[in-house]
Structures are given as C-alpha cells and as structure tokens.
Amino acid sequence: MRRRADSARRSDAFFLFCVYAAAAFFVVIVAALFVMLTKGSWLSLQTFGLKFLWTSEWNPVNNTFGALPLIFGTVVSSLIAIVLAGLVGILAATFLADFAPRWMARPLSFTIELLAAVPSVVYGLWGLFVLAPLIRSYIGPALQKTLGFLPLFQGPIYGVGLLTAGIILAIMILPTVTAISRDVIAAIPEDQREAGMSLGATKWETIRSVVLPAARTGIFGALILALGRAVGETIAVTMVIGNRPVISASLFAPSYTLASVIANEFTEATSDLYLSALIELGLLLFVVSFLINAMARLMMWTVFRDK
Amino acid sequence: MKTSLLQRVALGALIAALTAPAVAGTQLTGAGSTFVYPFFSKAFYQYSAKNPDVTVNYQSIGSGGGIAQFTQKTVDFGASDVPMSSDELKRAGDPVIQIPDTLGGVAITYNLPGVPNGLRLTRKLVADIFLGNVTNWNDAQISRLNKGVKLPNLPIIAVHRSDGSGTTYIFTDFLSKVSPDWKSKVGTGKSVSWPAASSVGGKGSEGLAGQVANAAGSIGYVELSYALQNHLNTAALQNAAGKFVSCSVGNVAAAAASKPNISATDFSIVNQPGANSYPIAGYSWVMLYQHGSDRAKSKVLHDLFAWLVSQPAQSMAGALDYVPLPSSVQKTAQATLKTMTF
Numbered sequence: 001m002r003r004r005a006d007s008a009r010r011s012d013a014f015f016l017f018c019v020y021a022a023a024a025f026f027v028v029i030v031a032a033l034f035v036m037l038t039k040g041s042w043l044s045l046q047t048f049g050l051k052f053l054w055t056s057e058w059n060p061v062n063n064t065f066g067a068l069p070l071i072f073g074t075v076v077s078s079l080i081a082i083v084l085a086g087l088v089g090i091l092a093a094t095f096l097a098d099f100a101p102r103w104m105a106r107p108l109s110f111t112i113e114l115l116a117a118v119p120s121v122v123y124g125l126w127g128l129f130v131l132a133p134l135i136r137s138y139i140g141p142a143l144q145k146t147l148g149f150l151p152l153f154q155g156p157i158y159g160v161g162l163l164t165a166g167i168i169l170a171i172m173i174l175p176t177v178t179a180i181s182r183d184v185i186a187a188i189p190e191d192q193r194e195a196g197m198s199l200g201a202t203k204w205e206t207i208r209s210v211v212l213p214a215a216r217t218g219i220f221g222a223l224i225l226a227l228g229r230a231v232g233e234t235i236a237v238t239m240v241i242g243n244r245p246v247i248s249a250s251l252f253a254p255s256y257t258l259a260s261v262i263a264n265e266f267t268e269a270t271s272d273l274y275l276s277a278l279i280e281l282g283l284l285l286f287v288v289s290f291l292i293n294a295m296a297r298l299m300m301w302t303v304f305r306d307k
Numbered sequence: 308m309k310t311s312l313l314q315r316v317a318l319g320a321l322i323a324a325l326t327a328p329a330v331a332g333t334q335l336t337g338a339g340s341t342f343v344y345p346f347f348s349k350a351f352y353q354y355s356a357k358n359p360d361v362t363v364n365y366q367s368i369g370s371g372g373g374i375a376q377f378t379q380k381t382v383d384f385g386a387s388d389v390p391m392s393s394d395e396l397k398r399a400g401d402p403v404i405q406i407p408d409t410l411g412g413v414a415i416t417y418n419l420p421g422v423p424n425g426l427r428l429t430r431k432l433v434a435d436i437f438l439g440n441v442t443n444w445n446d447a448q449i450s451r452l453n454k455g456v457k458l459p460n461l462p463i464i465a466v467h468r469s470d471g472s473g474t475t476y477i478f479t480d481f482l483s484k485v486s487p488d489w490k491s492k493v494g495t496g497k498s499v500s501w502p503a504a505s506s507v508g509g510k511g512s513e514g515l516a517g518q519v520a521n522a523a524g525s526i527g528y529v530e531l532s533y534a535l536q537n538h539l540n541t542a543a544l545q546n547a548a549g550k551f552v553s554c555s556v557g558n559v560a561a562a563a564a565s566k567p568n569i570s571a572t573d574f575s576i577v578n579q580p581g582a583n584s585y586p587i588a589g590y591s592w593v594m595l596y597q598h599g600s601d602r603a604k605s606k607v608l609h610d611l612f613a614w615l616v617s618q619p620a621q622s623m624a625g626a627l628d629y630v631p632l633p634s635s636v637q638k639t640a641q642a643t644l645k646t647m648t649f
Contacts, residue, residue, distance in 0.1 A: 059499070059500040060497075060500070061495070061496040061498075128514070128517050128518075129517065132521055133521050156462060158507055159521050160507060239510060239514060243469030244501070245500075254506075254507045260469075263510075264470040264498075264508075264510055267368055267369030268471025268497045269371055270395065
C-alpha cells in the first residue's frame with residue numbers, strides 16, 4: 001500500500017514539474033529575446049536615445065538612423081490588411097457557418113486553409129508579377145478616378161507600394177481570421193438563432209443582432225492574432241512595398257516596414273552602429289507586437305466588461 | 308557464444324572500417340559575396356574534380372556577412388565586393404591579404420516602350436536622374452543625345468537595390484566621382500539614402516529587374532552578367548574619353564586594363580580613361596589570413612586561389628559572363644598569395 005502511494009506521489013510531483021517547466025519555458029524565451037535585443041541595440045539606444053522614434057532619416061552612409069517612416073509603414077500596411085481581411089474574413093466565416101450546405105462547407109474550408117500553407121515568398125512573387133501590374137494598370141487608375149479627391153489616392157502609381165503590401169498581407173492573414181471566426185460563430189448554440197427568428201428577425205437581422213455580438217470576443221481574438229502576423233511579415237512585404245523609407249499620404253506611394261529593413265540590410269551592415277540600429281528595429285518590432293496585444297486585451301476588457 | 312572464423316573476420320573488418328580515420332582530405336569553408344556565387348560554385352566543383360581530397364563549401368550570405376564570419380575565424384576565407392577597410396582589418400587582428408578574384412560591370416537598364424537597346428546617356432545625366440533633377444523621359448538633355456529615338460512622355464522612376472549590395476557600392480562610387488552634388492548629398496556605400504522623389508527599391512537583382520520590367524519609365528542598375536543572361540535593354544554611357552560605350556565584357560576588361568596597379572587600398576576602377584572603357588566597373592575580392600594557424604590548410608588555400616586567379620579558371624568565369632582578370636592583375640594576385648606562410 002505504502003509503496004503505491006509513494007510512487008504515485010513521486011510521479012505526480014514529476015508531472016507537476018513538467019507542466020510548470022513547460023509554462024516557464026515561454027516566459028524564459030520571451031525574457032531571453034528581450035534581453036538579447038536590448039543588449040544588441042545598446043549602442044544605438046545610447047547614441048540616438050528616444051530621438052530614434054521620431055527621426056525620419058535612414059542614412060547608412062553618415063550613420064544617421066531614425067525609425068519613424070518604418071513604424072509608419074508597418075502600422076499602415078497592417079491596418080489596411082486587418083480592415084480588408086476582417087471584412088472578407090468575417091463575411092466568409094458567416095457564410096461557412098450559417099449559409100453553406102454541408103457538401104460545400106467542407107471543401108471551401110479546406111481551400112481557405114490551403115491559403116495558409118502557401119509560403120510567404122510565393123505570395124511575394126505573385127504580388128510582384130501579378131498584383132503590382134494589376135494595380136498599376138487597372139485598379140490604381142480606377143481608384144484615382146473615383147476617389148481621387150482623397151489624398152489617400154493621389155500621386156503617381158508605381159504598382160508597388162502601401163496598398164499592394166496591404167492587399168498581400170490581407171490575403172495572407174485571411175485564413176487565420178476566417179478559420180477562427182468560423183469556429184467561433186459555429187459554436188454559438190442553435191437555440192440563440194432560433195430565439196431570434198422566433199421573435200420575427202430575418203436571417204441577416206439574426207446574424208447581425210444575435211450571432212455576431214455573441215461571437216464578438218472570439219472574432220476580436222482572431223483579428224488580433226492576424227494583426228500580429230501581419231506586423232511581423234517580412235519577405236512577401238519586402239517584395240511589394242517599394243522599400244523607400246518615406247512617410248506619404250498616398251496609399252500608392254512606396255513605403256518600408258521594420259521587418260523589411262532588417263531583412264534587406266542585415267547581411268551587409270558592417271559598422272557597429274548600423275548593426276545596433278538594425279537590432280534596435282527588431283526590439284521595436286517586439287515592443288510594437290507586445291503593445292498591440294496589450295491594447296487589444298485592454299479594449300476587450302473595457303468593452304466586454306459587463307458581459 | 309562460439310563464433311566462426313568468418314564471423315570474427317567480418318566483425319574485425321567492420322570495427323576497422325568504423326574506427327579508421329576519415330579520408331585524409333581538406334575541407335575548406337568560405338562565405339561572402341552573392342555576386343561571385345555562380346563563378347565560385349562552378350570553379351570549386353571543377354577544382355574538387357581535379358583534386359579529390361579538397362572540398363570547398365561556400366556560403367553566399369552577402370559581403371558583410373562574409374567579412375564578419377572571416378573576422379570571427381568561423382570560415383577559412385571571405386569574399387566581398389568591397390575590400391575590408393582599415394577598421395575591419397584592425398578588428399580581424401591577424402594580418403590579412405586580399406586579392407581580386409573577378410571583375411564585373413554595372414549596366415544601366417531601362418523600360419521604355421518603343422525605345423531599343425543602347426539608349427545614350429552621359430555620366431552626369433545618370434547622376435541627375437538618380438538625384439531626382441531630371442524627372443521626365445522627354446527631357447531635352449536626354450532627347451538631345453538620342454536624336455531619332457522617340458522618347459515617351461513618362462515620368463522617370465529610379466529603381467535601386469533595397470538590400471545592401473556591392474553593386475550599389477560600385478554604382479554610388481561612380482556617381483560620387485562624376486557628380487560633386489551626389490558626393491556631398493549622398494556618398495558611396497552598399498546601402499545609401501536615395502534622394503530622388505520618384506524612386507523605388509527592389510530586393511536583389513531579381514527584385515530590381517522585376518520592378519523595372521513592371522513599370523514603364525523605370526531605370527535601374529544591375530550586374531553585367533545579370534543583364535546579359537536576362538537579355539535586358541541597357542544604356543550606352545559616355546566614358547571619360549567622350550565615346551558612348553555599352554556594358555560588355557570587352558569594355559569592362561578595357562576599363563580594368565587601363566589601371567593595372569590595383570590594390571586593396573586603391574581598388575576603384577570607375578570612370579577610367581581609355582576609348583573603350585566602360586565607366587562603371589569593379590573587382591570582387593577574396594580575403595585570407597596571411598599566417599594561418601594550420602599550415603597545411605594555408606597551403607591548400609594558396610593552391611586553390613592561385614588556380615582561381617589563373618587563366619584557365621578565369622576563362623571559365625568568362626563563360627559565365629564574368630569578366631576575366633587582366634594578366635597583370637593575375638600576376639599581382641599570385642605574388643600576394645605567395646606572401647602567405649605555409
């Protein structure tokens with residue numbers, strides 16, 4: 001009897017240890033990343049200080065570095081992506097959950113998940129050779145003709161630029177948004193929908209006032225997850241964003257993101273300050289992702305506090 | 308358990324095979340420039356075919372990465388489109404020798420519908436285009452040089468390399484030498500801050516060429532080998548002698564021949580005199596430790612690179628659209644290699 005209790009207690013303790021260790025692993029990794037990034041960017045942090053965040057010049061020849069246009073590019077391209085992907089994704093998820101017949105829903109879900117399996121560089125190639133010419137020849141001029149009074153759609157159209165990068169990112173994060181939203185919407189119990197319809201609501205009214213509000217938290221979580229991916233996406237973006245560190249009001253103008261600069265310039269950066277500035281960009285990216293997640297959690301907490 | 312004689316012999320042979328030292332061969336590692344990668348991979352393959360006990364592993368991670376790895380002594384040799392500066396040499400600690408291993412040119416490529424190959428441009432005009440001072444293709448400065456060519460009314464889009472690159476270094480070196488404005492405003496470097504208002508960056512030669520191909524009115528710069536292999540339209544530049552020359556193997560070789568005494572501290576061959584010299588050309592370099600700790604390995608390295616700068620290997624480079632080193636430069640390189648201790 002005693003032997004069984006002892007060995008049971010030991011194996012239980014070991015299991016507990018494994019579980020705690022696995023959880024601690026994540027904390028250790030995040031802390032280690034943060035420490036390594038701070039150490040690497042120390043020289044740049046000392047040289048530029050906080051000015052780094054609002055200087056616009058990125059000049060490797062006279063060693064002046066500023067991240068403002070890069071932060072701008074990262075934030076705007078990700079915003080475009082999340083707006084486009086959110087719209088299409090939630091609509092697609094609603095279709096899959098509530099409208100599609102069983103024989104259509106399965107293969108359609110499979111196709112959407114297939115999008116997630118496409119490598120980033122393939123998206124970049126497609127963007128450079130298919131989407132960019134399309135935007136330059138058709139979509140861009142059409143937008144300029146109809147919405148040209150907005151500064152967003154003025155200026156020369158190169159084909160590559162913020163808009164192209166935003167669209168590519170939207171396509172890349174679409175599977176995440178759609179898959180998670182579909183699961184969340186499908187998980188809303190059927191009797192909620194029936195209750196809505198029994199009160200006389202049409203299908204659209206039920207979805208709008210019963211299903212989607214109930215799925216709010218989950219959909220929001222999906223959007224944040226997708227936003228996190230969009231912010232860090234490197235190769236596909238660097239092939240279609242035009243790689244020019246400027247802040248412009250036009251969506252057609254070329255831009256630059258934090259991740260693209262690091263990918264482009266890291267291998268040839270030989271001076272210590274240059275390397276340090278690039279690592280500081282990595283630290284910035286880390287902090288930006290962290291802030292997006294924290295802000296999202298805060299928003300969810302305040303908005304859904306009374307739920 | 309009783310084992311037969313046959314079994315014991317077999318077991319003995321197996322143990323001998325597993326514990327015998329590996330084939331006494333030398334494994335060399337190198338890293339650096341992506342520009343020379345096609346040449347190096349063919350050359351090292353050929354060398355290993357002739358000398359089976361030598362294998363060379365080359366990683367094309369970029370010139371900066373190559374110098375960094377070489378400094379940390381994680382690779383035996385480095386390759387870079389720009390020789391190590393005095394700061395980098397100091398950081399390496401031990402004495403380093405640098406030899407040129409191949410020659411390349413930078414072609415100006417453009418996308419102008421209806422305009423054939425060989426558009427004429429002066430050196431100052433190229434600088435003005437990339438400075439953003441000339442903004443439309445039907446500008447008088449361009450049409451004056453190209454009478455008989457119908458230049459379209461398109462804005463000029465100046466495309467550059469967004470990744471740090473030796474090609475950018477050679478191109479900006481050329482621009483700094485032909486335009487004092489460029490020299491003061493921008494300077495020379497593997498990555499610079501491009502001033503033209505209408506400019507776009509592409510990653511790698513493929514990205515740059517892809518961007519030029521996609522947008523009519525674009526102008527950019529690529530390595531000669533890339534332009535030849537992809538049949539791109541390239542401009543004919545006016546050289547220091549006043550002649551318009553195209554970017555070709557012969558014209559780049561002429562530029563190199565007009566300055567035979569190059570060294571790691573005086574290596575620029577842009578804007579050279581000579582009737583056929585193409586104005587935008589440059590060498591690519593290999594760096595080795597002069598007194599390597601492993602003497603046997605130093606001997607193997609010496610033999611490998613003495614072969615690489617010799618005519619047979621350089622002719623092979625020519626077949627891959629690189630420009631063979633002039634014989635005077637080959638001789639200087641071999642003399643430098645002989646200063647290695649082994």
